[in-house]
Amino acid sequence: MFIKNIELKNFRNYESLTLDFDERVNLILGDNAQGKTNLVEAIYVSSFGKSFRTGSDYKLIKFGEKEAFINIEAAKEDFDTEVEILIKAKGSASTEKFVKKDKKNITKVSDLLSNILIVVFSPEDLKIVKDEPEKRRKFINRELCQISLSYYDNLSNYKKALLQRNTYLKEASIDPDLLDVWDVQLSKYGAAIIKLREKYIEKIAKFSAAIHSGITGGEENLEIKYDPNLSIQPTVEDQEARFYETLKMSFDSDLRNRSTQVGPHRDDISFFVNGVDMRAFGSQGQQRTCALSLKLAELSLIKEDTGENPILILDDVMSELDQRRQEFLIETLRENQLFITTTDMDSNILSRIQNARIFRVKEGKVSIG
Numbered sequence: 001m002f003i004k005n006i007e008l009k010n011f012r013n014y015e016s017l018t019l020d021f022d023e024r025v026n027l028i029l030g031d032n033a034q035g036k037t038n039l040v041e042a043i044y045v046s047s048f049g050k051s052f053r054t055g056s057d058y059k060l061i062k063f064g065e066k067e068a069f070i071n072i073e074a075a076k077e078d079f080d081t082e083v084e085i086l087i088k089a090k091g092s093a094s095t096e097k098f099v100k101k102d103k104k105n106i107t108k109v110s111d112l113l114s115n116i117l118i119v120v121f122s123p124e125d126l127k128i129v130k131d132e133p134e135k136r137r138k139f140i141n142r143e144l145c146q147i148s149l150s151y152y153d154n155l156s157n158y159k160k161a162l163l164q165r166n167t168y169l170k171e172a173s174i175d176p177d178l179l180d181v182w183d184v185q186l187s188k189y190g191a192a193i194i195k196l197r198e199k200y201i202e203k204i205a206k207f208s209a210a211i212h213s214g215i216t217g218g219e220e221n222l223e224i225k226y227d228p229n230l231s232i233q234p235t236v237e238d239q240e241a242r243f244y245e246t247l248k249m250s251f252d253s254d255l256r257n258r259s260t261q262v263g264p265h266r267d268d269i270s271f272f273v274n275g276v277d278m279r280a281f282g283s284q285g286q287q288r289t290c291a292l293s294l295k296l297a298e299l300s301l302i303k304e305d306t307g308e309n310p311i312l313i314l315d316d317v318m319s320e321l322d323q324r325r326q327e328f329l330i331e332t333l334r335e336n337q338l339f340i341t342t343t344d345m346d347s348n349i350l351s352r353i354q355n356a357r358i359f360r361v362k363e364g365k366v367s368i369g
Contacts, residue, residue, distance in 0.1 A: 003043060003337060006039075008069065010069065014035060021337070022337075026357050027358045028361060029343070031362070035363070037053070048109070048142075049097075061089055086099075114147060117146065117306060121313065125317070133268040136268055143298055144196060144197070147302060147306060151192075154196070155193060158264070161186050165179065183248070186247065190240075191239035194232070195236045197264065204224065207296075207297035211292075211296045211297055215292065222273055224271055225269065228264070229264060246262050278290050299333070309337075314329070314339065314340045318342050
């Protein structure tokens with residue numbers, strides 16, 4: 001799979017832009033705040049229907065304009081696909097979004113998922129090991145949603161039920177029978193989430209361990225473990241029953257805290273290298289190697305599940321890695337299309353990349369070569 005071309009109108013700081021991409025390596029060079037990340041952000045939006053940088057579609061519209069437009073054509077293993085996204089300003093900081101996939105209007109973001117497969121690796125991802133659990137849950141959710149519509153649906157329903165339950169818990173008077181309606185929903189959707197996460201983390205842990213061993217020359221053994229908020233049960237039915245029972249047991253605690261204290265919204269992941277907990281005792285270099293292994297493992301897992309080689313966006317991350325890790329990236333990723341944004345690239349690394357297409361970005365304008 002690879003992106004063939006892109007057209008932008010009034011997206012971020014781009015007034016009008018049309019580019020053709022190399023199916024292997026695309027280097028996007030320029031100083032900070034010129035629009036490098038804006039370009040790969042638009043590519044990402046074509047896959048997920050939203051940005052990896054902001055939750056506000058309004059911010060994607062060029063300042064002073066009323067709408068932004070993205071058109072992307074991509075080649076897949078068996079056919080080509082096209083995505084068009086129009087974002088219109090509506091009132092104060094609100095928007096309407098219109099999406100077409102292969103010339104047909106779609107109304108649900110989930111209809112975009114599994115179409116153009118993208119993995120993004122940014123400086124924020126380098127902190128995934130040591131940052132708060134929310135970052136690791138976000139990682140799991142983003143990647144699982146891309147390859148599993150079932151997960152996307154269960155997660156969406158779980159979030160809605162959780163929000164409604166937490167809102168109700170803030171009321172002055174609580175009816176246990178009414179609360180039970182949300183307990184049933186949370187148990188159902190939450191159990192499915194837990195079992196899908198369990199399977200996913202088991203698979204990505206194996207890929208990550210192999211990659212990590214390659215990066216470290218076999219000197220380090222990486223283990224990634226799922227830290228569920230609820231004990232894992234043999235079947236999804238057992239998991240649902242266990243979750244429902246735990247919600248009943250935590251009723252008093254939930255009332256005191258005015259929020260739901262148990263469930264997969266409190267899950268986490270642990271990283272161990274040679275038995276040492278990286279979150280607590282890992283060096284910055286070790287933590288970054290774990291993060292790199294995890295992100296590269298995503299590519300392998302998506303390939304296994306879909307048969308497609310996903311596109312990898314390396315957004316200002318090369319300068320954060322030493323030369324050995326940079327070389328490992330370039331040597332390993334020979335089957336994936338790469339988009340690499342950077343202010344500069346080491347000449348030794350550049351010499352390893354054959355036939356890369358180079359784009360130079362300055363103030364929202366792009367030159368080639």
